[in-house]
Amino acid sequence: MLAGRFRGAGANDTDYTNREVRGLKRRRNILNWAGFAIVLFAFLSYPIFVPFPATRDIPWANYLLFLTGGALLAVGLRRAFRDSAHYRGKTSGSILAVLSVVLCAIFVVGFAYFARQIPPAGNALRVGQKAPAFVLLDTAGKQVSSADLLKNRRGLVLIFYRGYW
Amino acid sequence: MVGLSVDSPAESQKLCQSRGYTFPILSDPKADAIRQYGVLHPNGGEGGKDIARPAEFVVDATGTIRWVNLTDDLRVRARPEAVLNAIDRL
Numbered sequence: 025m026l027a028g029r030f031r032g033a034g035a036n037d038t039d040y041t042n043r044e045v046r047g048l049k050r051r052r053n054i055l056n057w058a059g060f061a062i063v064l065f066a067f068l069s070y071p072i073f074v075p076f077p078a079t080r081d082i083p084w085a086n087y088l089l090f091l092t093g094g095a096l097l098a099v100g101l102r103r104a105f106r107d108s109a110h111y112r113g114k115t116s117g118s119i120l121a122v123l124s125v126v127l128c129a130i131f132v133v134g135f136a137y138f139a140r141q142i143p144p145a146g147n148a149l150r151v152g153q154k155a156p157a158f159v160l161l162d163t164a165g166k167q168v169s170s171a172d173l174l175k176n177r178r179g180l181v182l183i184f185y186r187g188y189w
Numbered sequence: 190m191v192g193l194s195v196d197s198p199a200e201s202q203k204l205c206q207s208r209g210y211t212f213p214i215l216s217d218p219k220a221d222a223i224r225q226y227g228v229l230h231p232n233g234g235e236g237g238k239d240i241a242r243p244a245e246f247v248v249d250a251t252g253t254i255r256w257v258n259l260t261d262d263l264r265v266r267a268r269p270e271a272v273l274n275a276i277d278r279l
Contacts, residue, residue: 074264077268080264080265081262081264081265135264138263139262139263139264140261140262140263141233141263142230142233142242142243142260142261142262142263143229143230143231143233143242145227145228145242145244145259146227147227147228147229148226148227148228148244148257148259149226149227149246149254149257150254150257151254151255151256151257152253152254153253153254154252154253154254155226155246155248155252155253155254156222156225156226157252158215158217158221158222158225160193160215160216160217160222161198161215161216162198162201162213162214162215162216163198163199163201163202163205163213163214163216164198164202165198168191168213168215170252173191173213174248174250174252177250178249178250178276178279179247179248179249179250179255179276179279180190180191180247180248181190181191181245181246181247181248181272181276182191182193182226182244182245182246182247182248183190183191183192183193183244183245184192184193184194184223184226184228184241184242184243184244184245184246185192185193185194185241185243186194186230186233186234186240186241186242186243186263187194187195187196187200187234187240187241
């Protein structure tokens with residue numbers, strides 16, 4: 025880069041015949057790698073945001089991270105292709121960009137599609153109906169009945185969940 | 190407050206310990222209670238196992254259901270404020 029400047033006004037920075045320019049090492053394109061790192065973090069970090077409903081129900085934080093990483097990758101790729109004399113990363117950047125698109129697609133499809141794969145709840149009991157009694161084992165292996173749970177209490181909250189498997 | 194799923198007592202115990210839950214978690218391995226409440230998710234689990242779809246019910250002292258929350262998105266669950274409001278109205 026410096027060698028190009030000393031050759032005087034009008035000199036072409038991309039003149040590869042100048043041995044001094046060819047001898048210079050092309051800089052590593054940090055933007056590509058930083059962008060991909062952020063995209064990877066966006067993909068993996070949802071559990072961090074889960075405790076907060078604002079970022080759980082719609083993963084704003086993750087979408088923002090995807091956009092930021094994507095922007096860095098875009099700038100990095102542009103640099104690699106337009107100024108390949110000074111910046112590496114045409115091939116690696118392209119691969120990282122494709123990987124990023126794939127990760128983002130998996131994330132979005134996971135949220136928009138898979139999270140909604142629940143059957144319609146037409147059969148669920150409604151307000152006003154009697155709550156069926158049950159007797160089930162607790163974590164200590166002891167039998168617990170719904171009648172016991174309701175005894176001398178104002179009410180009971182039942183939380184049905186998928187299971188931890 | 191009580192949690193219910195098809196997990197075995199041992200699996201539920203692991204969950205309780207890892208999250209520090211202090212309320213009881215009950216095991217419904219054959220999904221009997223789950224079926225009775227109409228919240229079955231057939232073949233929804235690993236290996237096609239029948240499991241529960243996420244749902245919350247508030248039941249009053251007479252055993253009558255006073256509030257139901259069903260979700261159409263696995264990630265979106267009842268907010269604590271909503272459940273507390275339902276309890277306050279009992």
